[in-house]
Amino acid sequence: MSEKLIKPQTLKGFRDFLPSAALARERLIDTAKRVYRSYGYAPIDTPALEYTEILLGKGGDESDKQMFRFEDQGGRDVAMRFDLTVPFARFAAQHAQELGLPFKRYHVGTVWRGERPQKGRFREFVQCDFDTIGTDSAASDAETLLVIHDLLVALGIERFSIRVNHRGVLNGLLESLGVRDKSASVLRALDKLAKAGREAVIKEMVEIAGLTSDAAESILRFCARTGPPGEVLSEVATQLDGVEISRLGIQTLRGLFEAADAAGVPASRLRLDLAIARGLDYYTGTIYETFLDDLPAIGSVCSGGRYDNLAGLFTKLPLPGVGASLGVDRLLAAMEELGLVADGATPATVLMTQFEPNRLRDYIAAAARLRGRGIAVEVFPEAKNVGKQFKYADRKGHRLVIVAGSDEFAARTWQIKTLATGEQTTVADTELVDAVSQLLNPG
Amino acid sequence: MSEKLIKPQTLKGFRDFLPSAALARERLIDTAKRVYRSYGYAPIDTPALEYTEILLGKGGDESDKQMFRFEDQGGRDVAMRFDLTVPFARFAAQHAQELGLPFKRYHVGTVWRGERPQKGRFREFVQCDFDTIGTDSAASDAETLLVIHDLLVALGIERFSIRVNHRGVLNGLLESLGVRDKSASVLRALDKLAKAGREAVIKEMVEIAGLTSDAAESILRFCARTGPPGEVLSEVATQLDGVEISRLGIQTLRGLFEAADAAGVPASRLRLDLAIARGLDYYTGTIYETFLDDLPAIGSVCSGGRYDNLAGLFTKLPLPGVGASLGVDRLLAAMEELGLVADGATPATVLMTQFEPNRLRDYIAAAARLRGRGIAVEVFPEAKNVGKQFKYADRKGHRLVIVAGSDEFAARTWQIKTLATGEQTTVADTELVDAVSQLLNPG
Numbered sequence: 001m002s003e004k005l006i007k008p009q010t011l012k013g014f015r016d017f018l019p020s021a022a023l024a025r026e027r028l029i030d031t032a033k034r035v036y037r038s039y040g041y042a043p044i045d046t047p048a049l050e051y052t053e054i055l056l057g058k059g060g061d062e063s064d065k066q067m068f069r070f071e072d073q074g075g076r077d078v079a080m081r082f083d084l085t086v087p088f089a090r091f092a093a094q095h096a097q098e099l100g101l102p103f104k105r106y107h108v109g110t111v112w113r114g115e116r117p118q119k120g121r122f123r124e125f126v127q128c129d130f131d132t133i134g135t136d137s138a139a140s141d142a143e144t145l146l147v148i149h150d151l152l153v154a155l156g157i158e159r160f161s162i163r164v165n166h167r168g169v170l171n172g173l174l175e176s177l178g179v180r181d182k183s184a185s186v187l188r189a190l191d192k193l194a195k196a197g198r199e200a201v202i203k204e205m206v207e208i209a210g211l212t213s214d215a216a217e218s219i220l221r222f223c224a225r226t227g228p229p230g231e232v233l234s235e236v237a238t239q240l241d242g243v244e245i246s247r248l249g250i251q252t253l254r255g256l257f258e259a260a261d262a263a264g265v266p267a268s269r270l271r272l273d274l275a276i277a278r279g280l281d282y283y284t285g286t287i288y289e290t291f292l293d294d295l296p297a298i299g300s301v302c303s304g305g306r307y308d309n310l311a312g313l314f315t316k317l318p319l320p321g322v323g324a325s326l327g328v329d330r331l332l333a334a335m336e337e338l339g340l341v342a343d344g345a346t347p348a349t350v351l352m353t354q355f356e357p358n359r360l361r362d363y364i365a366a367a368a369r370l371r372g373r374g375i376a377v378e379v380f381p382e383a384k385n386v387g388k389q390f391k392y393a394d395r396k397g398h399r400l401v402i403v404a405g406s407d408e409f410a411a412r413t414w415q416i417k418t419l420a421t422g423e424q425t426t427v428a429d430t431e432l433v434d435a436v437s438q439l440l441n442p443g
Numbered sequence: 444m445s446e447k448l449i450k451p452q453t454l455k456g457f458r459d460f461l462p463s464a465a466l467a468r469e470r471l472i473d474t475a476k477r478v479y480r481s482y483g484y485a486p487i488d489t490p491a492l493e494y495t496e497i498l499l500g501k502g503g504d505e506s507d508k509q510m511f512r513f514e515d516q517g518g519r520d521v522a523m524r525f526d527l528t529v530p531f532a533r534f535a536a537q538h539a540q541e542l543g544l545p546f547k548r549y550h551v552g553t554v555w556r557g558e559r560p561q562k563g564r565f566r567e568f569v570q571c572d573f574d575t576i577g578t579d580s581a582a583s584d585a586e587t588l589l590v591i592h593d594l595l596v597a598l599g600i601e602r603f604s605i606r607v608n609h610r611g612v613l614n615g616l617l618e619s620l621g622v623r624d625k626s627a628s629v630l631r632a633l634d635k636l637a638k639a640g641r642e643a644v645i646k647e648m649v650e651i652a653g654l655t656s657d658a659a660e661s662i663l664r665f666c667a668r669t670g671p672p673g674e675v676l677s678e679v680a681t682q683l684d685g686v687e688i689s690r691l692g693i694q695t696l697r698g699l700f701e702a703a704d705a706a707g708v709p710a711s712r713l714r715l716d717l718a719i720a721r722g723l724d725y726y727t728g729t730i731y732e733t734f735l736d737d738l739p740a741i742g743s744v745c746s747g748g749r750y751d752n753l754a755g756l757f758t759k760l761p762l763p764g765v766g767a768s769l770g771v772d773r774l775l776a777a778m779e780e781l782g783l784v785a786d787g788a789t790p791a792t793v794l795m796t797q798f799e800p801n802r803l804r805d806y807i808a809a810a811a812r813l814r815g816r817g818i819a820v821e822v823f824p825e826a827k828n829v830g831k832q833f834k835y836a837d838r839k840g841h842r843l844v845i846v847a848g849s850d851e852f853a854a855r856t857w858q859i860k861t862l863a864t865g866e867q868t869t870v871a872d873t874e875l876v877d878a879v880s881q882l883l884n885p886g
Contacts, residue, residue: 008497008754009497010490010537011515022486023485025488038818040820046453047457048555072454073509094459095459112492114515114516139822139825146811258804313448316448346485351483361704364582364589364705378483381545381580381582381586
């Protein structure tokens, strides 16, 4: 064809999804949506492009967000969204009247950040958030926890723990120590505990936040408490007795554990962790992080919390809320490592080969009958070399291969081969659908 | 809060999806994916941003594509994809080795075009394509037809017709008239037949394509043939006897009708339409368009065809293929008009009200039991005014509302109200899940 070809390549930091990766991601996202819907969260969507002013917000630090920003055809200053939270704030402010409150939404969408690409970090990735806004009821805090739990279970993950904390408890502690005004820098230091270790955190609390080392030690001692949540919360309540702002936090946390128990969440999957702070100033109440027991080092796969006001930049209507965000890429990597991602590059479980070129009608008719039973069947497009068709099935990951040649058509039968075992069976045409169902779902 | 608020607004030509619209779109796309998968098409994804050079192709007419184009942080000339075909061509060329051929993919993705916004036309929209590449087997042409058919049926649409044609037949006709060299401009004119009418098309064929009016009349007479496809094809075969290029077209079209019959497609849903040409130079073989019997004026909701070579700009590997694209926005508008879009702004069918503030545990536990049976249940977050909770359910579109107050808790019962009828029933706690299932799916 052309003499000079254009080199086919993606931009640095961007990637293609080939079928096996795309299938795994699609399954994960479909599962997340199913769980969100089962609690009544409804989908929304917002544009990829927004006015830069909206994405930057007030005094926004652009370099922080590393937006893809440009002037559009109409001379507008626009940018690609770098998260789903700011667009949700804009959306909620703009449509509050029509949406009604409380409002529960999920949003699965692509976001873009011009960060330096690193292993496992891309300039384009999918976020998968859910939130309840317009209520400060602790029932929504509890529900957020249940959603996270059900989501991981639905993904086939059994061994994980959701760690919860409450900013009110931490702030009450700081108040009792007389350092409430240093909250932001203290919590930022505390957030590094798991990664940087105790000494580094104390150093930062003293040197940057300006605490005495006694106060820093007290905070770390407080946060290191372990034991049954009910008992720990009682101890905390005693220690912080009379500190008003911690009362609501303690009460909300108790409610979380009760709700989880009522919904049948095993106690082993839920932990009170007084050390989790999440650096974001955004959170004001409950905090959630989720760790996989078998891969703790990858960090939290689902995190969130409660905030006082979602959309203060855009509306005077106060919109308190609570929600969390699933780390899609991180979770996919983890599931792959745990062997929870099905292999294969095809969604079809069955390959119908073509052997006799003039029998396409029969192959198509049989495939249609199988699909009628909900079985995904691919018909190989060419009546060529059957060995090549078997190789195709091996490579793509079909589980069963169906063959019929002149003998089978004469006898009104089909041969079915199970690729994993090599077992082959011949069935009557009238038994085909039942036989395939049985082979795919034995027992 | 802030004194100066930022005005919450979307960019011109862009739109938010509120829950009812987002739910409808999500259901449509989920259905399309399910049908694609049932035939073994696998998902892929490509980045929103590509090198401009790749999207423009050779001698690309940028104004035509109205790309969102800019220089990224690294000084690269980049643009947002304006369709999924060019990225697929780049993808196929780049990964052909790893993918293996034949290769079947679907791709659901957002694309952007800086066109002047009009009613029903946006600068951001979703495309939903499927293709088989790497084979010129007519079995894939037939399968494309079956996928379109199953897709519309799965969406609940019963009355539609898929019109098929083949470029080889049209080109054979032009050859027989000695005007094969005018093919592009003649087909462009013919493509306007449904919209502009007979006279206008003849005028364009004469004035712009340079045909004699006799030749133009012959073409339109040829294309107006109706009748049982087998008969029409026999007539065409006789008329074009000896015109080599039309032979394959006639044979492929016969195969399509046979395959459709084998798969159980009602004959009423399939039409041979010798007048459909699709203006795109891109197509070289079969052509598909799909019209709704009850809304013909909205145009084709699923169109496609066969092409000789997908990725000639990027690779010397020939990649013939066939596929089609679902018009998501157009189909959604049509389904809404036909009453096929479920109302409601919530995916939950049941609202569990909170009546007794200290009974959250019980409400949560009952909701968890219902979810265990696959029922989507929303628990109202606040134990406030039950009237307000009923209004919420009315507004969101829940079908059932469950209530329990102190009397019910004492008697271990629940009240279930069906919103559509106002009927109310009291059931024992042990019967709750069965009763709700029964009310949601009677019979």
